[in-house]
Amino acid sequence: MRTSCEILGEIVRVTRRRRRLTQGDLAKLAGVGTAFLYELENGKPTVRMDKVLAVLVALDLAFTVEKANGDRPIRTRLTPWD
Numbered sequence: 001m002r003t004s005c006e007i008l009g010e011i012v013r014v015t016r017r018r019r020r021l022t023q024g025d026l027a028k029l030a031g032v033g034t035a036f037l038y039e040l041e042n043g044k045p046t047v048r049m050d051k052v053l054a055v056l057v058a059l060d061l062a063f064t065v066e067k068a069n070g071d072r073p074i075r076t077r078l079t080p081w082d
Helices: 004-018 023-030 034-041 049-058
Strands: 073-075
Touching: 004 034, 004 049, 023 034, 023 049, 034 049
Parallel strands: none
Antiparallel strands: none
16 A cells, blocks of 8 residues: 555656656756655655645645545645745
């Protein structure tokens, strides 16, 4: 069974590729290093949250947090500036 970190990494990688961006292109857009992006896309569980959020913003993706029982989202969009 895949971890949530691996699933997030796959979402980032698939989105990046669909937008025809290289890891270098996305790293520049997000202000992160290519090594960080490689680790994120490969599911490393200890990546920095501020950098994860920067990558998501660069890809125009949102990070949503929900209660475990499926109630309404606590907050629908988190950015590195929150």
